[in-house]
Amino acid sequence: MTGSGYVWLVGEREISGRAMQHVPEGVIGLQLIDGKNETAHINDAVGIVSQSIHELFEKENITDPPKGCVGHTNIWKTGPLFKRVLLSTKYREGFTGQVEFNDEGDRKFSNYSIVNVQKGKLVQIGVYNGTDVLLNDKKIIWPGGELNTPKGFQMSTKLKIVSIYQEPFVYVKPTLPDGTCEEEYTISGDPIKKVICTGPNATVPGRPIVPQCCYGFCIDLLIKLASTPTLNFTYEVHLVHDGKFGTQERVNNSNKKEWNGMMGELLSGLGDMIVAPLTINNERAQYIEFSKPYKYQGLTILVKKEIPRSTLDSFMQPFQSTLWLLVGLSVHVVAVMLYLLDRFSPFGRFKVNSEEEEEDALTLSSAMWFSWGVLLNSGIGEGAPRSFSARILGMVWAGFAMIIVASYTANLAAFLVLDRPEERITGINDPRLRNPSDKFIYATVKQSSVDIYFRRQVELSTMYRHMEKHNYENAADAIQAVRDGKLHAFIWDSAVLEFEASQKCDLITTGELFFRSGFGIGMRKDSPWKQAVSLAILSFHENGFMEDLDKTWVRYQECDSRSNAPATLTFENMAGVFMLVAGGIVAGIFLIFIEIAYKRHKDARRKQMQLAFAAVNVWRKNLQQYHPDISGQLNLSDPSVSTVV
Numbered sequence: 001m002t003g004s005g006y007v008w009l010v011g012e013r014e015i016s017g018r019a020m021q022h023v024p025e026g027v028i029g030l031q032l033i034d035g036k037n038e039t040a041h042i043n044d045a046v047g048i049v050s051q052s053i054h055e056l057f058e059k060e061n062i063t064d065p066p067k068g069c070v071g072h073t074n075i076w077k078t079g080p081l082f083k084r085v086l087l088s089t090k091y092r093e094g095f096t097g098q099v100e101f102n103d104e105g106d107r108k109f110s111n112y113s114i115v116n117v118q119k120g121k122l123v124q125i126g127v128y129n130g131t132d133v134l135l136n137d138k139k140i141i142w143p144g145g146e147l148n149t150p151k152g153f154q155m156s157t158k159l160k161i162v163s164i165y166q167e168p169f170v171y172v173k174p175t176l177p178d179g180t181c182e183e184e185y186t187i188s189g190d191p192i193k194k195v196i197c198t199g200p201n202a203t204v205p206g207r208p209i210v211p212q213c214c215y216g217f218c219i220d221l222l223i224k225l226a227s228t229p230t231l232n233f234t235y236e237v238h239l240v241h242d243g244k245f246g247t248q249e250r251v252n253n254s255n256k257k258e259w260n261g262m263m264g265e266l267l268s269g270l271g272d273m274i275v276a277p278l279t280i281n282n283e284r285a286q287y288i289e290f291s292k293p294y295k296y297q298g299l300t301i302l303v304k305k306e307i308p309r310s311t312l313d314s315f316m317q318p319f320q321s322t323l324w325l326l327v328g329l330s331v332h333v334v335a336v337m338l339y340l341l342d343r344f345s346p347f348g349r350f351k352v353n354s355e356e357e358e359e360d361a362l363t364l365s366s367a368m369w370f371s372w373g374v375l376l377n378s379g380i381g382e383g384a385p386r387s388f389s390a391r392i393l394g395m396v397w398a399g400f401a402m403i404i405v406a407s408y409t410a411n412l413a414a415f416l417v418l419d420r421p422e423e424r425i426t427g428i429n430d431p432r433l434r435n436p437s438d439k440f441i442y443a444t445v446k447q448s449s450v451d452i453y454f455r456r457q458v459e460l461s462t463m464y465r466h467m468e469k470h471n472y473e474n475a476a477d478a479i480q481a482v483r484d485g486k487l488h489a490f491i492w493d494s495a496v497l498e499f500e501a502s503q504k505c506d507l508i509t510t511g512e513l514f515f516r517s518g519f520g521i522g523m524r525k526d527s528p529w530k531q532a533v534s535l536a537i538l539s540f541h542e543n544g545f546m547e548d549l550d551k552t553w554v555r556y557q558e559c560d561s562r563s564n565a566p567a568t569l570t571f572e573n574m575a576g577v578f579m580l581v582a583g584g585i586v587a588g589i590f591l592i593f594i595e596i597a598y599k600r601h602k603d604a605r606r607k608q609m610q611l612a613f614a615a616v617n618v619w620r621k622n623l624q625q626y627h628p629d630i631s632g633q634l635n636l637s638d639p640s641v642s643t644v645v
Helices: 017-022 038-059 079-088 217-226 261-267 321-344 364-376 388-417 449-456 458-468 475-484 494-503 530-543 545-553 558-564 571-626 628-633 639-644
Strands: 028-032 112-118 121-128 133-135 158-163 171-174 195-200 209-215 234-239 248-250 257-259 273-279 288-290 295-304 489-493 507-524
Touching: 028 121, 038 079, 158 217, 158 261, 195 217, 209 217, 209 234, 217 234, 217 273, 217 530, 217 545, 257 261, 261 273, 261 288, 261 507, 273 449, 295 475, 295 494, 321 364, 321 388, 364 388, 449 458, 449 489, 449 507, 475 489, 475 494, 475 507, 489 494, 494 507, 507 530, 530 545
Parallel strands: 158 234, 158 273, 195 234
Antiparallel strands: 028 112, 112 121, 121 133, 171 209, 195 209, 248 257, 273 507, 288 507, 295 489, 295 507
16 A cells, blocks of 8 residues: 555654654655744743733733642632733734634644655655645655545545434334425424435335435434534435345345345445444444444343232232131131130129129120231220130230231232233343244344344344244334243343333344344445544544433333333232122121021011910910819910910
8 A cells, every 4th residue: 555556645743853764755744844943932932921911911810820830729710821922812913823722722823844755755845834835746655655636536525324214213103295304393392304215115016215204313423424524525324125234145046145135235335324223343444434433332122011900809819728718717717715714714704783784704706806806906896705715816816916016008909009021031141042843933134143143143143043933123113022922032132122222112122232233334455435424423422412312312201101100909909899888788788688587487476476476375375264163274375285285
């Protein structure tokens, strides 16, 4: 590259000192005139400082500067003002020429000598006076000893940009009937910048190439790059015809491989630059040139949220069925023991005073009511044990009930209120991924960087063989398959999947990032734009433009805000409790009919007995009246007589 046909332009450092021993013939460089004249530079420095201080005295009162540097942290109050005055001062009569500074503090109107390396020596071929270049072309010897100016080549500034549909980086919508794009606005109220892009229309049979509207993260980046002064190009955008990012595939089952997708269109000359979420990897970098990454990311796994289905017995989940049975058994055992203790205790029945009748002991039904009342904290009324031994058991049962109720309440909150959907898999090392089966299907996009990554990793060969059978044509179809339940997990770029999970709340990303990489702009190896594009992207990172693009297009707040909100109980969670109440109402209604029927039966039986006794009394009177001798022999008041009747 130091021979004929090339031009080398270098700075002063490359043609100074020891560097001159290695400088090839024909190099052109710059040297500051009087650059080594220290006396002249010192005079100019003192002159412009004194002029600045003189101007400052006329405008402001100068405060005393700090006395020394050690132990004095006070800022010189006049310092910032002095700096502004110094930058605006013009010292026209300097020994090294006019001394003047720009806003960054660099000197303007510096005089440079343009030199050419000829036979190891520097020969002056021109002068730069700060505004104009005065050059003597005839004195120049070009690399390779050429005397004629190299022809060079003409660089087109209208670039063919290749992109691909991939939200949120590139959105694609049809144009309006008049061929323009619909006006839309960002969440901050700024108008969305859209460009016309040609590409296949997937909604029409045959996929005809039609003008469409493209916008998004990458389109904003393209517009910014094109308007950068160091680039300043125009462009026309088209979507890749086959909808693929680019990978190598065999041609007609031969050993020859060719690139498809955006990579293939760039290498074949159909495009000059790829502006899309194209992952930087080793295979692609061997054939094309990547810019500095404009977004760093990795691979992650997208799955569907497992939302637990509430059942009618959700309120019983805090305890296992065995524990519920033991609690129910304990209620009845304690009730029986209370009844027995109160029944056989000499203090189970007592009188309040001597005039009242002795109070009945605790019945079994009262003991059962007391036991359930303590457990459910529903009040026990008058059916309380009377003996000291039964009351001791009652206190112990009350403590047991308190612990059971408190444990149930805490676990119910954990099951119903604080419940969150569980992630189905833990990451790339999850056994269901490492040991694939048809019961758990996962995939990626065909002929993508992710596909290449799994194919080249020996330890992931088992996963690759499983994925190869289920891979999708594009990310949008795979994401929809996850939502429909046809695909259990989708492995793809984290930037895309995290965005999708934030917009579609039935999806979630799981596991840590792996295969960390970045998105870059692709260009051919001989592209003259590669360095300027990389420098522009670095400046975008520094001035916050890339961060602004993230805030505008890659938003992660919608579902995150929902998941951080406190969970609330729904009817599905507590439906079983309402069913329990409904069951109690039905049981009460059923029992009231039984009670009414029993009461009617009992009343009818009582009336029959009353009629029977009345008939006996009539018969006895008649018998006494007509047969006094017989009635005297019968003792009708004997209970056995009425019983026989």
